[in-house]
Amino acid sequence: MVDGQRIQRAIGKESEGVTRTQAEEFIAQARTHAREQRLSLPKGRKLAIGFSEAADEYLARLRSSDGKNYRQKGTAS
Numbered sequence: 001m002v003d004g005q006r007i008q009r010a011i012g013k014e015s016e017g018v019t020r021t022q023a024e025e026f027i028a029q030a031r032t033h034a035r036e037q038r039l040s041l042p043k044g045r046k047l048a049i050g051f052s053e054a055a056d057e058y059l060a061r062l063r064s065s066d067g068k069n070y071r072q073k074g075t076a077s
Contacts, residue, residue: 011026012018049057 011023
């Protein structure tokens, strides 16, 4: 589990010569990398922004699209 999502990776098929021991070694190595924060997964699109910054973006979007009740919402702060 990374960022609340289950990560699955294919190692190979038994018919391709991949053994259970190789699979278990890969899992152990992946767990070690995850503990060390080196898991090579793409970063999510999570952005850490504060409430005031989010409110400013919201009001800017309302202003650009002639949003409903923009004047009331914009003067509330």
